[in-house]
Amino acid sequence: FSPVSPKPPVHGELNYQKVYNQIADILEDNDWDDGSLGPIFTRLAWHASGTYDKATNTGGSNGATMRFAPESEHAANAGLSVARAKLEPIKAANPEITYSDLWSLAGVVSIQEMGGPTIPWIPGRRDAEAIAATPDGRLPDATLGSKHLRDIFYRMGFDDREIVALSGAHALGRCHPKNSGFDGPWTTSPTLVTNGYFKELLEKKWVEKKWKGPKQYVDKETGDLMMLPTDFVLLQDKSFRPWVEKYAADEKLWFNDFASAFHKLQELGVPRNGSEKVYHFKRTDEQQ
Template sequence: TLGKTQVPEKPKTIDYQKVYNQIADILEDNDWDDGSHGPVFVRLAWHAAGTYDKESKTGGSNGATMRFSPESDHGANAGLNYARDKLESIKQQNPEITYSDLWSLAGVAAIQEMGGPTIPWIPGRKDADAATACTPDGRLPDASKGPAHIRDIFYRMGFDDREIVALVGAHALGRCHPDRSGFQGPWTTSPTMFTNGFFTELLGKKWVDKKWKGPKQYVDKETGELMMLPADMALIQDKNFRPWVEKYAKDEELFFNDFAAAFHKLLELGVPRTGEEKVYRFKRTGEA
């Protein structure tokens, strides 16, 4: 016979909007780059997810395996320790959130707070507990390469040409650091604002080889202040990428919509879902 009714332990519910707000609160920092941790948070979310391989179903944003060596030491991840360390304070305040949810949520919060589109977000990622789930090096794009390499990398994740171009529009944000990637400079004059500026600069400026001892990159002829990677230039050199660059340069709303869908898809790579999950859309701080 049944004994006393068993009261199931109530699952801990996390107030994700509160976590979003806490992340928003630590973005600004006048001692950091252009004044915001936003760009490096976006890059962390992207590199955690962009290891996905749709054939073997390995990698992706589930697991947060970049906490472990060797993935933390992969060349492409140089400098992302700053983002991981900075987010540690949010993890301390919310011990029940997984690192994999936290990093993806930080990417969403950063984009929205810097003026970008609302990115639908779903929690439920689980952290792997050992380095054995680390992906092999070489799954993230190489900035010195062209269209064929970019397609190899992003088709492996399950993206098409339109989604690829939309995603690289994130280079409106942030900058290259000689001590991390070896490259130098920002792509736009407003690196802490999410805009379609990457596309308007790519088409609107004359790009010339930077004269220096560092790796091959481009600078704008006029001021020499802005930069493009060889992999960025690939988007206007390739006849199937270029039309999307032109569309996004003309139509910021189209870019925002496509980016939001593609970035959401990126953050879902490798995460098991039933389709029943609640989808969150966060309010920006300062929004009623």
């Protein structure tokens, strides 16, 4: 018995640049947070893939099992139902695309449209049934330290440099007390992909927030920006910190490393034979 649905998707026939453009069209949303769904789509693509375990080849972006409880109710996934619901009209307009490809593509669209690097993308993910869902606890816990980060990311097959590169996605979006208990954005431009996360981490003075909520840091000067305990350890760990410094000084280097690491993240758990077409999508502002 295979938990993956037997019917192969009809990829290859879909015009993925067209789907890219349709997703790009719905990103701006003035009723949402900082005006863009890009950050939450990026988080959806990451949480759908970040369940991967290379030892057992389970989890990963193939499957889109977050459609089902209990995975949809895992604490780490709190709030992501909004992202899934906002993508339903795109699925309805393109019934041939699998949810797993759609969520992954939405992450790529968001990063590119918010000014980030081009992320090479390959379709062909297949949706699975609820039985293929991974147990709770595969995604990182923001209250813990570097050992935990390594346990989680080494399990997926990432190294220290890639852990730091991926963490730079926290230039985007914010924490919501009703989702995670934490509060606030990491940078002053939460809808732009920049190396601002690394710059803020290095340049600001971070102090523990005085509140009843979970332990987090705020910048001493304004109190407007935040860091999670797992963000803060990137400064303290002697193998992580040099990458924080390099990425803060060189946005191009970070863009390159982030593009590779995010592509790798999106490929976790997806069977490939090496002959697949790799897409490099044009940003909507390059198409005019």
